[in-house]
Amino acid sequence: MTATGTPRVVLGYSGLDGSQECKTREFPGLSTPESRLFQGLDSAAALLVDGNLVAAVQQERFSGSKFDHRFPRDAIDYCLRSAGLDMADVQVVAHNFDYGRMAAFSQADAYSRLRYSSVYDPANQTRLLHANHPAAAGRLEVRPVNHHRAHALSAAVPSGFGEALVVVLDGMGELHAVTVHHWKDGELRRLAALDFRSSLGLLYGLTTLHLGFWPNSDEYKVMALAASGDPARFRPALRDAVVLEADGRFSVPLLGMNHDPRARETFSGSRQRLVDYGCPAQEPGRPPTPLQTDFAAAVQERVEEAFLHVVGHWVRQTGVARVALAGGVALNCVAVGRLCASGLVEEVYVQPAAGDEGTAVGAALAFAADPAAVRCPPMTFLGPDVDETPPPSATPYWHAPAAPVVAEGAAAALLAEGCVLGWAQGRLEFGPRALGNRSILADPRERGTRDRVNAAVKFREGFRPLAPAVKSESLHAWFDVPAAAQLRHMTVTVPVRPECRDLIPAVVHDDGSARVQSVHADEVPGLWRILDGFERLTGVPVLMNTSLNVKGQPTARDGAEAYATFSSSQLDVVFIGGTVYAKPAWEQRVKDALAAAERPGAPAREAAGGR
Ligand SMILES: [Fe+2]
Structure with missing residues (x-):
């Protein structure tokens, strides 16, 4: 605590361990999709230290179980480890539901009573915390936070708005x-x-x-x-x-x-x-x-x-x-x-x-002395670094070191040749979208690219669109963007300008729209420089950007998982931290692209200010 009694280290988390299990036990014979209708998905943890949001990650990124609802032990461990802290340093642990005030509504029938006592009752959270993190036992009780208040704070605080409607x-x-x-x-x-x-x-x-x-x-x-x-x-x-x-x-x-x-x-x-x-x-x-x-x-x-x-x-x-x-x-x-x-x-x-993963952040914010003063980074790069678990040292694939600017220049050139590549750098994104640190990138100029990525890499339905990333400087030339829209997080669908639709057909939906990410050089510099290099080669400042995972799997957490995604899919190339890996068909072209990107005056070097 500070001298004023304000907690310095606040841990928020989400998820209702046991929720699905209670339902399937009480209602045998449910179909798998029916069994997924339950409260408390998206377990995650988030950490505030001295008024800064310093870490946030979903439990699914560790367990491999998408939308995991179980107690986020690994996510909590990561948040503390990344800040150089342990449970003994935590002053408040906050949870994203407050069913205690709702106990009367949970007594309607035998199932509701059972679910309340075994899952929803806030006392269960303290029990789970102590079981998973013994250092908290006898010292910390989990503090419940109203669910919608947690959601609301998770939007209001990082919005930067002094005054807003929060819906x-x-x-x-x-x-x-x-x-x-x-x-x-x-x-x-x-x-x-x-x-x-x-x-x-x-x-x-x-x-x-x-x-x-x-x-x-x-x-x-x-x-x-x-x-x-x-x-x-x-x-x-x-x-x-x-x-x-x-x-x-x-x-x-x-x-x-x-x-x-x-x-x-x-x-x-x-x-x-x-x-x-x-x-x-x-x-x-x-x-x-x-x-x-x-x-x-x-x-x-x-x-x-x-x-x-x-x-x-x-x-x-x-x-x-x-x-x-x-x-x-x-x-x-x-x-x-x-x-x-x-x-x-x-x-x-x-x-x-x-x-609901975002309510881990909101639950923590509920205990900030002045929520409006909490500093949240503009982008969501709050999870494990790519080096946290590196790729295996033994690999059958050709690989070579690639320093950042060289890697960016080579990636741009390879994309212009039709390569579908993985790009894993820095810290993992929090939330569902890959925004340039755990991405699959591809050339949007041919519609066939979308089908190839869908069928061969993502293994998903053909009707699902893939999204574009664009240099922020070129946003309005390519997309018809309402003044109210903020596009850095890929959360808004807007029309592609009619004259541009045929130029980037792989990322335009059937109705002419796209869920675009506007990439700012100071916020996502690596992806921005790849976009810039690609534009210098093709005249198009747009790339397809989708999360680095295959169907049914969460986004790759770190270098080891990025490598596993590469080796288990038909990705041509992957850049992981300072190393590039290539499938045999792309080996020579990667060597050539790296050599070209090394030369003074190469496009990405220019974009990086001649570094
Ligand atoms: Fe919710």
Whole structure:
């Protein structure tokens, strides 16, 4: 503690260990997708030291289990280790749920009572902390934080806005699914709250389940699918399912059709209603039909309408037109793009870790003496360094050292020749997006590149778009960007300028849009210099940028995992820290590119100021 009693070291974490296990034990026979509808995913840890956010990482990056909900022991260990601290140095441990105040709502039936006592009761968190970190036993009790307050702080503080509306939309917290807050001078005041019967997150989750995908995981696939559909066919049904009301409120009557515990855990009543609307369920793993694609488009359209309805009301009501967003629905980058283009708002900040992993940060912020004074870095590079676990020393692949500027110049040249390469440098990104430290990069000029990356590297569905990264200086020449949009974190979908679409077809979605990352030289210098080198060679300051992982795996954590991704996929080349590895077909071209990048006057050297 400081002399004023302010905690110097605050650890926040997210996740509800045992939550899924409780559900599957009590409801045998659930399908795998049904078993994924539970509270407490996205375990993560975040660390504040002396008013600085110094580390944050998801547990999935250690366990390999995507969206892992178990106690984030490894993530906590990493955060402390990276700061040169251990548990004995921690003064406050904060958790991203506060079910203690909600105990009365957890007694409705035998299953709810069991779930409360074995999972939701905050006492379980202290028990888990002590079991996993014995140094905390007898000294630290876990401090619960209201879930939406954690989300709201996670957006308000790093937004940098002195005053803002903070809107949280998710599946649900302890009770609420939508909250609106006024943020000013470090104080967060709640203006409105809608409970789980108004949950756009649950609506999207059950749609995801109905269309054959995994809920709490694949919602972004439904959003991608929606761009290819026609919402008109199911528009009347969605007006029945989601009702807009006065004062920025709305309700989702579709969610009120599950009348016993099993139905509530599987949304079987709601899903029957979707069948009644005329949209049959899809088998998991089978591609959606055109009719189901139209249904996805109608859900997306209605979610956007409800989203704008609540934000628009509170902007008009308060006169505050800067908006900070968090909660899983804030990851709906198409809806955020529509808000930015609506004329309703001046500026929009989306917490890049808008899902529940971000509430690890928010829980810690709840115990900062002055949250507004906490310094958060502009980018999300808060996880393990690439050197934390290096690649294996024995490798069958050709490899060579490559200093940063040479590596960047060679990467640009290889990309211009059609290489699909991995780029793993520095610290891991926190949140779902790779922003230039754990990326797969490729040439966007041929549509076939997208299909190749999807089929051979990412092993994923062809309808899913891949995103572009662009030099910030060239952003407006290539993309039609509303003034309200902040694009450094890849959280907003915007139109590609019509005259540019044919130049970068691999990263343009069916509707002419793209979820673009604007890359600033002072924020992501390595990726910026690759983009600059690529532009000097091709005239195009844009690259495809997707996360360095294969389907079903979390993004590569460190050098060892980046190497494993390279060796288990059809990536041509990977740059890991100061070493480049190449598959046989690319070996000679990598040698040539490195030699060219070594020469004085090479493009990346020029971009780096002749270094
Ligand atoms: Fe949440």
